[in-house]
Amino acid sequence: MQQAKNAYAFSTAARFGELALELWDQVPDAAAVAGVERIAFLARLGSILRNGGDGERALAVVTLALDELDPATVGPAVRARLLRDRALYLQNLGRHGTVPLLLEAIEVIDGDPGEAQLRASLLNFLGGRHLTGARLEQAVATSDEAFRIAEAAGSENAMSVAANLRGCARVHLGQVSAGLADFELSWNHALDHDSQLRHRVNYADTLNLIGRFREAVEVAELGVAHSRTLGVERATGSVLSHNMVEPLIELGEIDRAEAATARDLQVRTLQIFRLYSTMSRVRTLVWRGRIAEAEALLAEWRPRAEATSEVERQVWYSLRSVEILIALGAGDPLRAAEALQRTLDDEGTRTAQLIRILLEGARVVADLRADGHTDVAASTADALRTAWRSRPRELQIPGWGTVLDAVLDADSAALAEAIPVADGDGVPAIFAPLVRLELARVRAAAGDRAAAADLGADALDRAERLGHDRLRHRAAEFLDAAGLRRAADGSGLAMPSTPPAGAASGVEELTSRERQVLDLVAEGLSNRQIGERLFISAKTASVHVSAILRKLGVATRTEAAVRARTAAPLPGPAPERA
Numbered sequence: 001m002q003q004a005k006n007a008y009a010f011s012t013a014a015r016f017g018e019l020a021l022e023l024w025d026q027v028p029d030a031a032a033v034a035g036v037e038r039i040a041f042l043a044r045l046g047s048i049l050r051n052g053g054d055g056e057r058a059l060a061v062v063t064l065a066l067d068e069l070d071p072a073t074v075g076p077a078v079r080a081r082l083l084r085d086r087a088l089y090l091q092n093l094g095r096h097g098t099v100p101l102l103l104e105a106i107e108v109i110d111g112d113p114g115e116a117q118l119r120a121s122l123l124n125f126l127g128g129r130h131l132t133g134a135r136l137e138q139a140v141a142t143s144d145e146a147f148r149i150a151e152a153a154g155s156e157n158a159m160s161v162a163a164n165l166r167g168c169a170r171v172h173l174g175q176v177s178a179g180l181a182d183f184e185l186s187w188n189h190a191l192d193h194d195s196q197l198r199h200r201v202n203y204a205d206t207l208n209l210i211g212r213f214r215e216a217v218e219v220a221e222l223g224v225a226h227s228r229t230l231g232v233e234r235a236t237g238s239v240l241s242h243n244m245v246e247p248l249i250e251l252g253e254i255d256r257a258e259a260a261t262a263r264d265l266q267v268r269t270l271q272i273f274r275l276y277s278t279m280s281r282v283r284t285l286v287w288r289g290r291i292a293e294a295e296a297l298l299a300e301w302r303p304r305a306e307a308t309s310e311v312e313r314q315v316w317y318s319l320r321s322v323e324i325l326i327a328l329g330a331g332d333p334l335r336a337a338e339a340l341q342r343t344l345d346d347e348g349t350r351t352a353q354l355i356r357i358l359l360e361g362a363r364v365v366a367d368l369r370a371d372g373h374t375d376v377a378a379s380t381a382d383a384l385r386t387a388w389r390s391r392p393r394e395l396q397i398p399g400w401g402t403v404l405d406a407v408l409d410a411d412s413a414a415l416a417e418a419i420p421v422a423d424g425d426g427v428p429a430i431f432a433p434l435v436r437l438e439l440a441r442v443r444a445a446a447g448d449r450a451a452a453a454d455l456g457a458d459a460l461d462r463a464e465r466l467g468h469d470r471l472r473h474r475a476a477e478f479l480d481a482a483g484l485r486r487a488a489d490g491s492g493l494a495m496p497s498t499p500p501a502g503a504a505s506g507v508e509e510l511t512s513r514e515r516q517v518l519d520l521v522a523e524g525l526s527n528r529q530i531g532e533r534l535f536i537s538a539k540t541a542s543v544h545v546s547a548i549l550r551k552l553g554v555a556t557r558t559e560a561a562v563r564a565r566t567a568a569p570l571p572g573p574a575p576e577r578a
Helices: 002-006 010-024 030-034 038-051 055-068 076-092 098-108 113-132 136-153 156-172 176-189 193-209 213-230 236-250 254-265 271-288 291-309 313-329 333-345 353-370 374-390 398-409 412-422 431-445 449-466 469-481 512-522 527-534 538-552 557-566
Strands: none
Touching: 002 010, 010 030, 010 038, 010 055, 030 038, 038 055, 038 076, 055 076, 076 098, 076 113, 076 271, 098 113, 113 136, 113 156, 136 156, 156 176, 156 193, 176 193, 193 213, 193 236, 193 353, 213 236, 236 254, 236 271, 254 271, 271 291, 271 313, 271 469, 291 313, 313 333, 313 353, 313 469, 333 353, 333 374, 353 374, 353 398, 353 431, 353 469, 374 398, 374 527, 398 412, 398 431, 412 431, 431 449, 431 469, 449 469, 469 557, 512 527, 512 538, 512 557, 527 538, 538 557
């Protein structure tokens, strides 16, 4: 077991260790033969199992050790370390109970001046649990105490971990400059593999949160390579892989993101890390337009994700994010707006993860407007502005704020100014085509069809190069509905082609009232505006619109408008149908 562990072959070490555990009671002098006491052996085996990706067995082994431990013969430091390990293994499984175990461990060694390094280590674990639970002020205070104790004890690595955790908490609190300074301090004190890996995990994640995507990828890549040399690819390496995938998605490098996720999903790992990888997989599926697969995968993992989100705030935000993305990918901005509003209404601690969701809200508003839901678009935009401006100043990332305000206001000058900002690496790649598409809509409404055609075509080209399914569809729908598709020979603008001779457009199946509603949809009216024009309720207008989409066999109001424009005039009003 020990030889395999020394070679970083943790799965092999775990098999030998469990075989030794089976044989232990059959040997009268097992401890003497093995050269290690049973409690110490169990602690070592638990750590091996954890690093091999078997969280459940690791938890079972450390629980066995605690049950067998005799306080009369074993020192308090041994018990404290076992309590720490049990807390860690519960954390890896996304379960409750870690904080009481760590507090108990600290109490066990309380007052023992010879255990200063262990106390600092325990406080670091406790600070980490406060951080993941979004108890941010407590995380800072606990990490401060850990740093002071570690510094007095001369423990460089414990100082590194404490500064690392304090930096994370400060960034979430909006103290970005102070947090980044802590990360620099953390790296300066990271002398062993554990503190270096922990630094890279949290630093890569933080860089991604504040829009420094290229740097995040580089830090995470170094961490993944480091984890492989240590044989902990199933544990720390898995979360580092996730921390590389997330900024790759933001950069639009979806092929690399998919490849990294596929590799990670093939490796057995701890449940919390598998959960992170699964959320990344959902995002890439939505990007590709494979909505049914994304919904099925989310449904499979939702019970575990919801349970874990009770102890890890990051998982809660990840769930809310993929719900919004799936709704947008499915062409249902109303559902996306509802999911966004639930996120804004939540009374839990607001961490740095929220700012990326607020930026995604710009897409929600853009799609609401495009589909004629102008009232919902306006109220959602107001809620987003309020939420954005309520965030700490250092978390209002300038480039993101520029793009968000431009899309929410749908102002021509602001959108034009936002284009070079959206083209930079510091803004998620999807906003480069989105800002152009929104400016194309504004220019088309103002009658500048040539500029609208150029911008719309550019948006479509960029969306296609990114491989982003929904943005590609949105850009194509706009160009078709506005009659701005370029002619095949490049000679100028052309209206969408009419259906082939003899092909049914579906319009002939509509009732006279539905045809009236379709004409108003083609004018760009919302359900409320249609109701006012026809003296019916907005709900009744919505029912008519749904029936029209079904009969025409289209998914969106824009596609219905295109069908209305390309359909031949009907010879006379169709009789009303029941």
